[in-house]
Amino acid sequence: MTCVYLNGEFLPLAAARISPMDRGFLFGDGVYEVIPVYSRRPFRLAEHLARLQSSLAAIRLANPLTPEAWHAVIERLVAEAEWNNQSILLQVTRGPMAVRNHAFPATITPTVFCLVEPLHTPPAELREKGIAAISAADTRWLRCNIKATSLLANCLLRQMAMDAGCAETLLFRDGILSEGAASNIFVIKSGVLLAPQKNHLMLPGITYDVVLELAAQHGLPTEVRDIADAEVRAADELWMTSSTKEVLPIVELDGRKVGAGGTAGPVFKKMYGWYQDFKRTVMHGDAS
Ligand code: PDD
Numbered sequence: 001m002t003c004v005y006l007n008g009e010f011l012p013l014a015a016a017r018i019s020p021m022d023r024g025f026l027f028g029d030g031v032y033e034v035i036p037v038y039s040r041r042p043f044r045l046a047e048h049l050a051r052l053q054s055s056l057a058a059i060r061l062a063n064p065l066t067p068e069a070w071h072a073v074i075e076r077l078v079a080e081a082e083w084n085n086q087s088i089l090l091q092v093t094r095g096p097m098a099v100r101n102h103a104f105p106a107t108i109t110p111t112v113f114c115l116v117e118p119l120h121t122p123p124a125e126l127r128e129k130g131i132a133a134i135s136a137a138d139t140r141w142l143r144c145n146i147k148a149t150s151l152l153a154n155c156l157l158r159q160m161a162m163d164a165g166c167a168e169t170l171l172f173r174d175g176i177l178s179e180g181a182a183s184n185i186f187v188i189k190s191g192v193l194l195a196p197q198k199n200h201l202m203l204p205g206i207t208y209d210v211v212l213e214l215a216a217q218h219g220l221p222t223e224v225r226d227i228a229d230a231e232v233r234a235a236d237e238l239w240m241t242s243s244t245k246e247v248l249p250i251v252e253l254d255g256r257k258v259g260a261g262g263t264a265g266p267v268f269k270k271m272y273g274w275y276q277d278f279k280r281t282v283m284h285g286d287a288s
Pocket of ligand 1: 183184202203207
């Protein structure tokens with residue numbers, strides 16, 4: 001039985017109730033985090049809580065819990081879940097209003113919801129074969145650095161990929177790569193790792209940071225800058241990253257092979273190895 005946290009209580013998912021007047025439900029007025037947990041150790045927890053804080057500040061919502069309180073909630077959910085590897089959702093909405101009104105009510109109590117699900121990282125076969133992607137114009141708003149629950153554009157863009165038999169949609173704004181519908185995107189060209197620069201057009205991914213840190217540690221040359229559409233199409237390798245997918249190779253874009261192989265590339269294989277080594281140090285408690 002899945003146990004969730006809702007507004008101060010731990011209870012079975014089936015018993016959790018929120019008001020239909022919740023601004024998260026009516027307006028998508030909220031923010032969230034998804035945190036991977038390996039062997040019951042949350043990965044990069046401090047960074048996820050820091051990003052939650054920035055998202056809350058960006059939507060003018062006071063953090064309803066102290067860092068200690070977040071830790072306590074997460075610790076209990078992690079300990080009580082039946083799986084060793086988990087994916088934790090933290091979600092804060094502005095809360096229920098008495099009367100439907102776009103403007104914030106003078107007094108309102110945020111809704112805090114945390115859910116644990118089993119984490120299914122991509123299987124070996126998928127990592128070797130890679131995934132296919134399509135591209136689309138980035139139709140989202142101009143504050144994509146906020147991890148907002150209003151994800152309609154992301155859902156429509158991800159579904160476009162599904163409808164085309166693909167796994168992800170790469171988003172371009174004015175001919176520049178922003179990110180994926182639910183991932184960050186990296187390009188490998190001539191042995192150099194290219195990463196879009198963090199700005200208001202993409203989510204500052206926690207996995208994105210880990211990948212750049214590992215590249216620096218292992219001497220993989222990196223350029224963080226705008227990446228033009230033509231560079232993406234001429235890439236030797238393309239990767240997508242996210243907390244639940246880790247790092248995955250994209251081997252086909254809009255029906256054309258990426259690079260020479262159309263399978264996972266050599267730089268991906270190195271990065272994947274570094275990522276798994278790093279995870280092991282986290283599981284042993286030597287890093288976070
Ligand atoms: N999404 N960009 C977008 C739009 C995302 O939704 C995500 C992750 C990322 C990767 O960020 P991170 O490495 O911090 O997970 C980038 C999560 C997993 C989700 O919505 O479920």
